[in-house]
Amino acid sequence: MKILLAVALLVGIPAFSQTSQSNVPEIPFDSAGDFLKLPDNIYLGENVGVATNSKGEIFVFTRTGQATLTLGTSRPFAHGGTRLLEFDRSGKFVREIGKDSYGFMDGQEVRVDPQDNIWTVDQMTNMVIKWDLNGRVAMLLGRKAESERIPGAAAGGEGGGGANAGRGLPGAGAQSDIFNRPTDVTWDAAGNIYVSDGNGNSRIAKFDKDGKFIKSWGSRGSEPGQFNAPYGIVIDAQGLVYVADRGNNRIQVFDSDGNFKTQYTNVGTPRTLCITPGPHQYLYSSNSNPTNDIDVGGEIYKMELNGQVLGKFGTAGRLPKEFGTVNAIDCRSNNQLYVAEMITWRVQKLSLHPQK
Amino acid sequence: MRSHFCFAVALIALLAAGSLFAQTKAKAQNVPEIPYTSVPNLLKLPPDLYLGEAMGVATNSKGHIFVFTRSANTRLFEFDQNGNYVREIGQGLYGFSFAHSVRVDPQDNIWAVDEGSNMIVKFNPAGRVVMVLGRKPEFVAQPIPVPPGPTPPPEKYEFRRPTDVAWDPQGNIFISDGYVNHRVVKFDKNGRFLKQAGSEKPGSGVGQFNLPHGIAVDLQGNVYVADRSNHRMVVLDNDLNWKTVYDNIGDSWTVCISPGPHQYLFTSNSNPNGNPPGSWAVTGEIYKMELGGAIAGKFGHAGKQLGGFQVVHMMDCRNPDQIYVAEIESWRVQKLLLHPESVEKSSVR
Numbered sequence: 001m002k003i004l005l006a007v008a009l010l011v012g013i014p015a016f017s018q019t020s021q022s023n024v025p026e027i028p029f030d031s032a033g034d035f036l037k038l039p040d041n042i043y044l045g046e047n048v049g050v051a052t053n054s055k056g057e058i059f060v061f062t063r064t065g066q067a068t069l070t071l072g073t074s075r076p077f078a079h080g081g082t083r084l085l086e087f088d089r090s091g092k093f094v095r096e097i098g099k100d101s102y103g104f105m106d107g108q109e110v111r112v113d114p115q116d117n118i119w120t121v122d123q124m125t126n127m128v129i130k131w132d133l134n135g136r137v138a139m140l141l142g143r144k145a146e147s148e149r150i151p152g153a154a155a156g157g158e159g160g161g162g163a164n165a166g167r168g169l170p171g172a173g174a175q176s177d178i179f180n181r182p183t184d185v186t187w188d189a190a191g192n193i194y195v196s197d198g199n200g201n202s203r204i205a206k207f208d209k210d211g212k213f214i215k216s217w218g219s220r221g222s223e224p225g226q227f228n229a230p231y232g233i234v235i236d237a238q239g240l241v242y243v244a245d246r247g248n249n250r251i252q253v254f255d256s257d258g259n260f261k262t263q264y265t266n267v268g269t270p271r272t273l274c275i276t277p278g279p280h281q282y283l284y285s286s287n288s289n290p291t292n293d294i295d296v297g298g299e300i301y302k303m304e305l306n307g308q309v310l311g312k313f314g315t316a317g318r319l320p321k322e323f324g325t326v327n328a329i330d331c332r333s334n335n336q337l338y339v340a341e342m343i344t345w346r347v348q349k350l351s352l353h354p355q356k
Numbered sequence: 357m358r359s360h361f362c363f364a365v366a367l368i369a370l371l372a373a374g375s376l377f378a379q380t381k382a383k384a385q386n387v388p389e390i391p392y393t394s395v396p397n398l399l400k401l402p403p404d405l406y407l408g409e410a411m412g413v414a415t416n417s418k419g420h421i422f423v424f425t426r427s428a429n430t431r432l433f434e435f436d437q438n439g440n441y442v443r444e445i446g447q448g449l450y451g452f453s454f455a456h457s458v459r460v461d462p463q464d465n466i467w468a469v470d471e472g473s474n475m476i477v478k479f480n481p482a483g484r485v486v487m488v489l490g491r492k493p494e495f496v497a498q499p500i501p502v503p504p505g506p507t508p509p510p511e512k513y514e515f516r517r518p519t520d521v522a523w524d525p526q527g528n529i530f531i532s533d534g535y536v537n538h539r540v541v542k543f544d545k546n547g548r549f550l551k552q553a554g555s556e557k558p559g560s561g562v563g564q565f566n567l568p569h570g571i572a573v574d575l576q577g578n579v580y581v582a583d584r585s586n587h588r589m590v591v592l593d594n595d596l597n598w599k600t601v602y603d604n605i606g607d608s609w610t611v612c613i614s615p616g617p618h619q620y621l622f623t624s625n626s627n628p629n630g631n632p633p634g635s636w637a638v639t640g641e642i643y644k645m646e647l648g649g650a651i652a653g654k655f656g657h658a659g660k661q662l663g664g665f666q667v668v669h670m671m672d673c674r675n676p677d678q679i680y681v682a683e684i685e686s687w688r689v690q691k692l693l694l695h696p697e698s699v700e701k702s703s704v705r
Contacts, residue, residue, distance in 0.1 A: 034486075038484075040443070040483065041444075041447045041448070042448075043446060043447070043448065043449050043450070043484075043485060044485070045449070045450025045451070046450060046492075062450075063450055064448060064449065064450040065448040065449075065450065066429065066448075066450075066452075066453065067495050081495065105495075105496075106494065106495060106496045123496055124495070124496045181496065199496075291491055292491065292511050292512075292513055292514050293511075293512065293513055294513060294547075294548065295512070295548070295549070317546065317547075317548065318487055318546055318547045318548075319546055343488070343491050343513075344487075344488065345450070345485055345488055
C-alpha cells in the first residue's frame with residue numbers, strides 16, 4: 001500500500017548512447033565553479049535553464065521548493081516547485097521574476113530572445129511564457145491543466161508519458177498550442193516562435209511572432225523527421241532549425257518549414273543545444289550524462305553548423321569542470337559559456353581556450 | 357467514503373500490529389545503569405517557529421546544534437551551544453521533503469538525509485549547498501503506486517528512502533539505504549560510487565540487511581550499521597566486508613560513535629512508534645558500548661516526560677558524556693548529562 005516516489009521513473013528513458021566520434025580533440029577550459037551569489041534564504045535546486053541577455057545579466061530557471069497539491073478542494077490543484085532568478089554579470093543576485101507564477105511547476109528551459117525578452121518553458125504546466133524586460137508577462141503559449149490527476153499517473157519518466165499524458169495528443173500533437181511536456185523554445189529572424197514539444201508529444205510547433213499557430217511537424221519514431229523526446233531547439237542566422245533529438249541520439253536539421261535537411265549522429269545523446277551569434281556561428285551540443293549516472297558521458301561538443309566536430313570538453317561528475325547532467329548552455333560569447341546542471345544543482349561559468 | 361474510512365482504519369491497525377511485533381527486549385542482562393540528567397528548556401525557538409517530529413540532531417566543533425525536523429515543511433535549524441536559535445538552513449530547498457537524519461562531518465559541513473526526496477545534501481559551514489547525492493523523483497510523472505512485483509535492483513546513484521550518512525577518515529561517504537533498498541553504499545569523497553553491500557531485498561543472513569536505519573564509522577574505517585528490523589547492529593570493514601554482529605542490544609534504531617582516542621559506540625533500542633501495550637517495560641534504553649561490542653552501561657527509558665524517551669531517532673555523541681537525542685514522538689531534542697563515574701566498572705557482553 002505504500003506510495004513510493006517512483007522508482008519506475010526509469011521506464012521509458014531513451015537508451016544512452018556512447019556512440020560518439022572518436023579522436024575528437026579536447027578543448028582546454030577552466031571553470032569559475034559555482035559562482036552565483038544568492039541571499040541566505042534562496043537556494044538553487046535542479047538548474048534546468050541558464051541564459052544571458054545583451055547586458056550579460058544571467059537568468060537561471062531552477063526547480064526548487066516543493067510542488068504542492070491541495071487537499072479538501074473539489075479537485076486536486078497544484079502549484080509551485082520552480083523559480084526564475086536573475087543575477088548580474090558578476091553573479092550577484094538581482095531579483096526573482098514570476099514569483100509564485102501560475103505557470104511555474106516543473107521548469108525545463110529559459111532562453112532570452114534578441115530583444116532581451118525572457119522565455120520560460122515548463123513541462124508540468126505545459127506553458128511557454130514570454131516575460132518582458134521588466135519581468136512582466138508579455139505573452140503566453142499553452143494552458144496549464146486546471147487540475148492534476150495525481151495519483152494514478154501513467155508510468156513513464158523522461159521521454160515517457162507522465163502525469164500529463166493526454167493533455168495534448170501523444171506523438172504528432174494537436175495542431176495548436178496544447179503542449180505535452182514541452183522542452184525548449186527558439187525564434188527565427190522574423191520572430192517566428194518554435195517550440196520543441198517534447199517529452200509527451202514528439203513534434204516541433206511553429207507560431208508567428210504574435211503567437212498564432214502556423215504548423216507543426218514530426219511524430220514519435222526514429223525516421224528522418226520523426227522524434228523521440230526532442231529536448232532542445234536552436235536556429236541559425238539562415239533560419240535552419242536544429243533539434244536535439246535526444247531519444248534518437250542525433251541532431252536533426254530542418255528548414256524553417258520543417259523539411260528535413262540532414263542529421264548528425266556522432267555526438268552521443270544531445271540533451272541541449274546552443275548556437276553562437278556573430279558572422280561565424282558555432283553549434284554546441286551536450287552529450288549529458290543520464291540523471292542516474294555520473295560514470296558515462298557528460299562531454300560537450302563544439303561543432304561547425306555543417307556538423308563537423310571541432311572539439312569537446314568536460315566529463316560527467318560533481319567536481320568543477322565536471323558536469324552533472326547539463327540541461328542548458330548559454331553561448332552568447334563564443335568561448336565563455338554558462339552551463340546549467342540538473343543533478344548537481346550548479347551553474348558553472350566556463351572559459352574555453354581553443355588551440356589555434 | 358465510508359468504505360475508504362474503514363479501509364484506512366484497518367490499515368492503521370495493521371501497521372500498529374506490525375510495530376507491536378517489532379519491539380524487542382534486549383538480550384543483554386545485568387547491564388549497569390548510567391545515571392543522567394536531562395537539561396530542561398534546551399532549545400529556545402522564536403515564537404513563530406515550532407519543531408515537529410525531531411528526526412535528526414548533530415553538533416559541530418563549536419557545539420552548535422543542528423536539528424532536522426518534520427514541521428509543515430521539512431526544515432533544518434541551527435542553535436548555538438546554549439540552545440539559542442541562530443538560523444534556518446536550506447529554507448525551501450528542493451531536496452527537503454521528509455527529514456530523516458542530519459550529521460556534521462569533521463570539517464563542520466552539515467549533511468542532511470531526506471527520505472522523501474531520496475537525497476543527501478551537503479551544506480558547507482556557511483549553510484550553502486556544496487554537494488548533493490541521489491535525485492528527487494521528477495514529479496511531472498509523480499507520484500505513482502509501487503508497481504506489483506519485486507523491487508528492481510538498486511541504482512548506483514539513486515536511493516530509495518535513504519536513512520543516514522557517515523564518513524571514514526579519508527572522507528569516503530557511507531550511506532544506509534534504507535526503507536526500500538536494504539543496502540549500504542560507499543562513495544568516494546567526490547560522490548563517485550565505489551561499492552555496495554546488501555541489495556534491494558531484505559534478509560537476515562550474512563551480507564543482508566532489513567531496514568538499515570543508521571550508520572557510523574570508527575577511526576579505523578569500520579562501518580557500524582543499525583540493522584533495525586533484524587534486531588541487531590552489523591559491523592563491516594571499510595570495503596563493506598562482513599565482520600560481525602551485535603545482537604544483544606534490542607532493535608538498533610540509530611548508532612553514534614564518539615571521537616577521540618577511546619571511541620565509544622552508542623545504540624538506541626528505541627520504543628516502537630505508537631507505544632503499544634507493554635512496550636515501555638522492555639524498550640527505550642540507550643546502550644554505551646566499546647567498539648568491540650562490550651557493553652559499558654545503559655541509560656534512559658521510554659516515557660513522555662523530560663528524561664524519558666519517545667522513539668529516539670538519532671543521537672549526537674561528540675562528547676560521550678553529553679548526549680543529544682532527537683525524539684520522533686515528543687517533537688523534542690534533549691541534552692543528557694551522563695555521570696558514568698558512578699557506574700561500577702563491570703562490563704558485560
